[in-house]
Amino acid sequence: AQTVTQSQPEMSVQEAETVTLSCTYDTSESDYYLFWYKQPPSRQMILVIRQEAYKQQNATENRFSVNFQKAAKSFSLKISDSQLGDAAMYFCAYRSAMWDGGSQGNLIFGKGTKLSVKP
Amino acid sequence: NAGVTQTPKFRILKIGQSMTLQCAQDMNHNYMYWYRQDPGMGLKLIYYSVGAGITDKGEVPNGYNVSRSTTEDFPLRLELAAPSQTSVYFCASIRGEGEAFFGQGTRLTVV
Secondary structure, three states: OOEEEOOOOEEEEEOOOOEEEOOEEEOOOOOEEEEEEEEOOOOOOEEEEEEEOOOOOOOEEOOEEEEEEOOOOEEEEEEOOOOHHHOEEEEEEEEEOOOOOOOOOOEEEOOOEEEEEEO | OOOEEEEOOEEEEOOOOOEEEEEEEOOOOOEEEEEEEOOOOOEEEEEEEEEOOEEEEOOOOOOEEEOOOOOOEOOEEEOOOOHHHOEEEEEEEEOOOOOEEEOOOEEEEEO
16 A cells, blocks of 8 residues: 655754755656645645656656656655745645546545744 | 635534535536535545536545535535534535635534
């Protein structure tokens, strides 16, 4: 079974600085997707960034980028120029690319990292 | 585009009561999911559905039931509510290989 581990329960960053959130995962599959979701106090789950395992190039979305290390099974999120609105829980999630197995596209989540942004 | 609509947003139940959490999506997604989120934990899968008439258990199905009579709707039924079911519940749908779309969540308290 796949697992996702976020080893940092809480992180803090100064406004305008850069912060990196860690995520490791365990799988025997070669084809899968990885995601970072943001959950602000409103509870809404917001997709931040996604990475396909077959792509070697790291995904980037504006101030958000990932460092995807497939062999090490590591998927960290870097937030540049941090803003007050970035304060939230961040969840790393894994999804198999195989749709005929038992997972059926289910997302497997880590426990989350609570990010605080100091003005 | 409404996306995934989940109701209610908040609910307090007494032990032993029953209720249904509603979930509807207007994106014609076949795959739909119910998760629960407990404090300090990620989301855990309760039930999922791969299409109308087809449902299956996830990681934590005990105490819950689902049905999927249409592509759009995927209600979650709680029978005989227990304090252990106090949680935040999320409904989600996925289009093929794309991202998951989530409802706004339901905060349920069982007292």
